[in-house]
Amino acid sequence: MYVMNNLISGAILPPVAPIDAHTHLFPPEFVAMRDRLLASDPWFCQAFGSPRAKMIGEDTLLQSMDTVGYAMSVVVGWPWRDQGLCREHNAYLADVARRFPDRIAWLGIVNPILPDADPVIASCVEAGAAGFGELNADGQGFDWAEPTAIASAFDAFRMVDLPVLIHTSEPVGHLYPGKGHATPDRLLVSLAAFPDVRFVMAHWGGGLPFYELMPEVRVLTRNVVYDSAASTYLYDFSIFPALEGIVGADRILYGTDFPVLAQGKFLQRVLGSGMSVAALPDVLSRNAQRVFRLKERVIS
Numbered sequence: 001m002y003v004m005n006n007l008i009s010g011a012i013l014p015p016v017a018p019i020d021a022h023t024h025l026f027p028p029e030f031v032a033m034r035d036r037l038l039a040s041d042p043w044f045c046q047a048f049g050s051p052r053a054k055m056i057g058e059d060t061l062l063q064s065m066d067t068v069g070y071a072m073s074v075v076v077g078w079p080w081r082d083q084g085l086c087r088e089h090n091a092y093l094a095d096v097a098r099r100f101p102d103r104i105a106w107l108g109i110v111n112p113i114l115p116d117a118d119p120v121i122a123s124c125v126e127a128g129a130a131g132f133g134e135l136n137a138d139g140q141g142f143d144w145a146e147p148t149a150i151a152s153a154f155d156a157f158r159m160v161d162l163p164v165l166i167h168t169s170e171p172v173g174h175l176y177p178g179k180g181h182a183t184p185d186r187l188l189v190s191l192a193a194f195p196d197v198r199f200v201m202a203h204w205g206g207g208l209p210f211y212e213l214m215p216e217v218r219v220l221t222r223n224v225v226y227d228s229a230a231s232t233y234l235y236d237f238s239i240f241p242a243l244e245g246i247v248g249a250d251r252i253l254y255g256t257d258f259p260v261l262a263q264g265k266f267l268q269r270v271l272g273s274g275m276s277v278a279a280l281p282d283v284l285s286r287n288a289q290r291v292f293r294l295k296e297r298v299i300s
Contacts, residue, residue: 133165
């Protein structure tokens, strides 16, 4: 059983040791060649052009998890347009997960529009990936409203039956680096095209869950769960109880977007959001275990 070690003064303790379902890690080699990556990948330049944007490795993540009392984190790479960078990033994440199997699970990154996507998907499955993502249409050169171009990769996702985490964005509201155009209207086209793929929509689906109040939308989103990554930049934290009421606690994944946001402060804001106490174990831990089929190695 995982023993919590919450060192935040005056913190409200959660009912379970949380699983952070959305964190980012980079290989040390990528950190060292940051300037070259900024010059070669426009989407990476948007998000990491500021020197304040952090690129971290596993030591920083594990230290944060131990300080706050997290059981596990699901780590993702970056939506590289270049498939070679995707392969390198996958190799690093797979190695980290092998070294810390009780603390870290990983998602494989692949550019789904490229013709060599299928073998990258197969290699990730063989290396033990818990899913795929975070795919990004703007960064990787495809459009969710034109699913034919990515159909082969998504058929492979369907065959292996692993969840696909995707970046989403809102059609309204403030601009921010990396917002993009993965808006609900475009996402629904791909949901209709790939009804049997299990989607995890980051950043609350760009507001898509609010449209689930429309019956025809709810039909298309039956295989969708929403993660809370980057909530601080996007919504008031009352979104947690609001969406508990709309889509149900079983379709909300707790994710911070660490190191973009601090794991401790984010957790405290969720615990004070007004979400029901009964929903917290599912949102903070059990949903991630189910969606990513994690081994029974955390408290429930």
